[in-house]
Amino acid sequence: MERPLIVALDFESKEKVQTFLCPFQEPLYVKVGMELFFGEGPSIISYLKEEGHRIFLDLKLHDIPNTVKQAMRTLARLEIDLVNVHAAGGINMMEAALEGLDMGTSSGRKRPNIIAVTQLTSTSERMLKEEILIETPLLKTVLHYAKLAKESGLDGVVCSPNEVESIREACGESFMTITPGIRMQDDPHHDQVRVATPRLAREKGATGIVVGRSITKADDPVEAYMRVKKDWECEINA
Numbered sequence: 001m002e003r004p005l006i007v008a009l010d011f012e013s014k015e016k017v018q019t020f021l022c023p024f025q026e027p028l029y030v031k032v033g034m035e036l037f038f039g040e041g042p043s044i045i046s047y048l049k050e051e052g053h054r055i056f057l058d059l060k061l062h063d064i065p066n067t068v069k070q071a072m073r074t075l076a077r078l079e080i081d082l083v084n085v086h087a088a089g090g091i092n093m094m095e096a097a098l099e100g101l102d103m104g105t106s107s108g109r110k111r112p113n114i115i116a117v118t119q120l121t122s123t124s125e126r127m128l129k130e131e132i133l134i135e136t137p138l139l140k141t142v143l144h145y146a147k148l149a150k151e152s153g154l155d156g157v158v159c160s161p162n163e164v165e166s167i168r169e170a171c172g173e174s175f176m177t178i179t180p181g182i183r184m185q186d187d188p189h190h191d192q193v194r195v196a197t198p199r200l201a202r203e204k205g206a207t208g209i210v211v212g213r214s215i216t217k218a219d220d221p222v223e224a225y226m227r228v229k230k231d232w233e234c235e236i237n238a
């Protein structure tokens with residue numbers, strides 16, 4: 001199975017993306033989130049594809065089923081590799097998302113993988129209980145959402161590395177676990193709560209990692225990327 005290191009292009013403009021990507025010698029697997037997509041629109045996807053990059057479009061759709069279905073039908077035309085929704089939208093919404101993607105994927109073209117966000121990696125046990133008023137332990141909610149995503153026919157989930165082992169046990173090894181909240185040992189955590197190193201994510205069996213600021217805000221982004229990559233590929237290198 002492919003185990004991508006996905007770089008979160010959390011920039012406000014195409015110009016800043018170009019400045020960041022320029023020193024890299026090869027195409028990357030990149031993540032386009034709300035900041036960049038809302039700032040630049042769909043043309044940023046065409047640009048990144050022309051440059052040879054693979055794309056995770058991280059818009060985390062969460063709305064009534066019909067709205068999500070029609071939005072996915074439109075997004076499918078962008079020929080991205082990976083897209084997502086919030087599992088909290090429920091089974092009907094996730095099934096509708098999948099249906100929309102199938103509708104929008106014209107014949108002969110592979111539909112993008114679709115995964116569901118379980119609990120954001122910035123969410124803590126305390127937040128869940130005191131702010132969102134969910135009494136169920138966080139891990140239990142993550143596992144429940146992962147099972148709903150699987151039941152809905154989705155390809156996997158977004159979760160923290162700490163939850164990967166339980167999800168693999170419950171949903172099988174081919175069910176994708178894409179993990180943000182990745183930090184090298186001494187990196188600041190910023191707003192992330194459920195964090196782990198690339199190495200730990202690999203040891204837990206994560207399918208892929210998403211890394212933003214540890215690379216994009218580094219003095220030398222290429223060097224930071226290579227350090228993360230080496231740590232992530234630790235088992236391969238051992």
Ligand SMILES: O=c1ccn([C@@H]2O[C@H](COP(=O)(O)O)[C@@H](O)[C@H]2O)c(=O)[nH]1
Binds near residue numbers: 120121122158211
């Ligand atoms: O639960 C989630 C879901 C998505 N993200 C996204 O991943 C990156 C992480 O960026 P860092 O700078 O490495 O913290 C960011 O684009 C988030 O929107 C997440 O962090 N957690």
